[in-house]
Amino acid sequence: MDKSSRVPLYLQLMEDIIRKIENQVYVENQQLPSERELCDIYGLSRITVRQALQELEREGYIYKLHGKGTFVATKSINQNLINLYSFTEEMKKMAKTPTTKVLSFSEIELEEHLANQLKLEPYEEVYQVVRLRLADNEPLMYETSYLPKKHFPDLSATDLVERPMYEVFKEDYQIVVTKAVETFLASLIREKEAKQLKVEKNQPAMLLKRHAYYQDKLIEYTISVARGDKFAYTVELN
């Protein structure tokens, strides 16, 4: 560390750790030295080391496990918000194998106000489908979808286990998503989701609400709980 430099010390430390991660001195999921050890190694104060680690965590280079220490993060998925995309297609592009686990499948009705919120008709019959989305067997998203029954009269859980949902829509019902409106909110992973996603609860979650349309007809409303440590979404504004 160069204490006379105009580069703040915590940035110098960040720099050094990032370089070690990029040069694979530290590899994915490897444990980093403890805060105390980093202080000794670099001759820095606890406050400086802590700031560097916090920034590295924010930047997605490392993650902390409660009571266990600090580890090198696996690369996260950056989704460009330009065109319509599907989980299945995006994972394939990244040479990952996408799979889906159907956790529940039920037919329900929604009362007036809630139906309005979801932009569905009041008392309309909908399928409520809860699915876990995985890539290379790692659980990444916990999704709850509402699908109006009138558009997909014979839909079954089996269909959705065997094929991607949009493939079922297309092959069995000649319905293709032509437009989607997505809203992003920051939230926390709740206990039941944490169990499925195999992370600790109250970790950051990106909440993604998708209204999907086919020729101006709403065909899908999905709330996705995406692991905050795994997903980033990018948009270009002009």
Add this chain to the structure above:
Amino acid sequence: MDKSSRVPLYLQLMEDIIRKIENQVYVENQQLPSERELCDIYGLSRITVRQALQELEREGYIYKLHGKGTFVATKSINQNLINLYSFTEEMKKMAKTPTTKVLSFSEIELEEHLANQLKLEPYEEVYQVVRLRLADNEPLMYETSYLPKKHFPDLSATDLVERPMYEVFKEDYQIVVTKAVETFLASLIREKEAKQLKVEKNQPAMLLKRHAYYQDKLIEYTISVARGDKFAYTVELN
């Protein structure tokens, strides 16, 4: 509650509470009955009441204060990601009064790897500016900006206290943002941010990284920590 209905009980309860909020039976920041009281009032099980409250919290209708109870949320800000936007302009559109508090202003340098991350030149001199953004005196965002000194040679903290940053860019340097690339990540509010934002730490935060350009020159890199209970971002995909 209609226990014979095909509308699940937790959805019926959500419906009833949403209706009361929309009809202002429950007003903003008012405390809701406790879980136990809701069980008694509606004749529902604890598990059903809890599920309804969790969904209402997710949907942004209510918020919980640790050890204090459940309260009606104030409306959140929905930012459409279509065109370039600024905090100042957006707040004015919503008839709110935007203000900015400059928390720190310093000149620093960035080493190679970090500069690359920020798309800046290595060892380039940059201003590091930390600002708190408020609307109607309510703190909403904690922002850290990096501005290359070469583009804004005489910038001072005073400039940024007195005028919105983009106004300073335009009036003093004839620089207008023509393109911005924004990346969204879910994170948690850290202690130092929580103090400024006047919320509890480890609450959800939307992390927003903005690279702003003027004629293909990077003029600003900003990391905004936006309160998760206050902001939603919407994009339309075709």
